[in-house]
Amino acid sequence: MEESEQIEEIFRRFHPERENLLLLLQEIQEKVGYLSRGAMESVAHFFHLPPSEIFSIVTFYNQFRRKPPGRDPVHVCLGTACYLLGGNLILDAFSRELHIEKGDTTEDGNFSLDATACFGCCNVAPVVKINSQIYPKMTPGKVEEVIINLRDKDKN
Amino acid sequence: MPSIIIDGKEITADPGEKILWAALRSGIYIPNLCATEGAELPFGGCRLCIVEVEVGGRREMLTACSETVRERMKVYVHTEKIARMRRTAFELIMSDHHIDCKNCAKGKTCELIRISSTLKWSLRPKTLRGLVRDLPVDDSHPLFAYDPKKCVKCGKCVFVCQGLGKSFLDFAYRGFEMVVTTFDHLPLSSLGCKSCLECVRVCPTGALYLKETSKNVIPAKAGIQQLLTSPDLCSGGSLKETGGLGDG
Known part of the structure; x- marks a missing residue:
């Protein structure tokens, strides 16, 4: 289904009242994977709000992404336990290896990089989640290996 | 009292x-x-x-x-x-x-x-x-420009534009990364702004400023007041002249 059709379908299930705004944005992100410029514009139109306000909300929350996620979306946990055990260093290592910043997607569309909060497995912190797999006790040194393995898997 | x-x-x-x-x-x-x-x-x-x-x-x-x-x-x-x-x-x-x-x-x-x-x-x-963050100046608009490096995030421009029913400007991002910007960082010239220049008038710093070229159009001392009341300077006319807001 086209992105615009998906969004239209979501609009049909909501009233254009302000209290529904975040729910609707979350729903679009879940169905489409991200919030494109066009999606934000149509949301603004639907709620009769200025587009700048939608942009303000979307950029305020870490949860929303404005670029399509990669085939292997990398989620680095920056929850309290992971943060204390160097989650930021893991994020930096992925950023270096993939040549993208947090919130971006690689040019080939294979990887995207995001920071998220707790996955609920703080005992093996710091953790990274890629697709549905958890990578426990990560170190910056393991990052390259993880990426190479995923690249090989994608080739086959 | x-x-x-x-x-x-x-x-x-x-x-x-x-x-x-x-x-x-x-x-x-x-x-x-x-x-x-x-x-x-x-x-x-x-x-x-x-x-x-x-x-x-x-x-x-x-x-x-x-x-x-x-x-x-x-x-x-x-x-x-x-x-x-x-x-x-x-x-x-x-x-x-x-x-x-x-x-x-x-x-x-x-x-x-x-x-x-x-x-x-x-x-x-x-x-x-x-x-100081490395943020680009937006000088796309013919009359004024915006330098986010000089913005103190007071929000005066955001609120004045909002009050006029336009809301071209808003805050984006959070914490230290917060900026005042347009929808998806679109250039100021692309928004359908009618050049009422209220944002420039309320800006307490040099973040939103009149361009040199627009200063040349009007006598040096007259400043913004002159721009605000002169109908010929911008295509849409100023707000005071049109008595309200047209469509973007």
Whole structure:
């Protein structure tokens, strides 16, 4: 289904009242994977709000992404336990290896990089989640290996 | 008319008025950057107008722009504690402000210069490291430009544009990364802005400024007022001329 059709379908299930705004944005992100410029514009139109306000909300929350996620979306946990055990260093290592910043997607569309909060497995912190797999006790040194393995898997 | 006592001096205020405006009218200077008189919901973001108010025998730190006057309210605007807090707030603002007064379009009318010279503070922060972000200037609009490196995030332009029913500008991102910007960072010229230039008028710093070329169109001394009332300068006409807002 086209992105615009998906969004239209979501609009049909909501009233254009302000209290529904975040729910609707979350729903679009879940169905489409991200919030494109066009999606934000149509949301603004639907709620009769200025587009700048939608942009303000979307950029305020870490949860929303404005670029399509990669085939292997990398989620680095920056929850309290992971943060204390160097989650930021893991994020930096992925950023270096993939040549993208947090919130971006690689040019080939294979990887995207995001920071998220707790996955609920703080005992093996710091953790990274890629697709549905958890990578426990990560170190910056393991990052390259993880990426190479995923690249090989994608080739086959 | 309620009367309030500021640093031992009794002054009269209008009912429902905020401390800041009552003080300023009576000639008591309280520094401020983000305050707009008559604002329904004062922003209270710059923290420069902080004062001490006696509440039930204790002194509380409050922002003068958001606190409504009460009869016989005791307010202190010049204490050592306040001076220290204001100073820190000012340093935080200046730590990510691109200080370039010599080339700045705002010149001496800059509110930051006014505050620093009135309170005898240096513009450059003394205790904080400068962290000016690398943000691009938007000079796409024919009459004015926006330099986010000089923005102090007071929100005056955001609220004035909102008040005029347009909302081309808004805050985006969060924390230190926060900026005032357009929808998806689109260039200012692409939004259908009618050049009312209210945002330039309210900007306390040189972040939103008239371009050299637009200054040449009008006599040097006339400034923004002339631009605001001259109908021929921009295609859509200014707001005052058209008497309202057309379609983007």
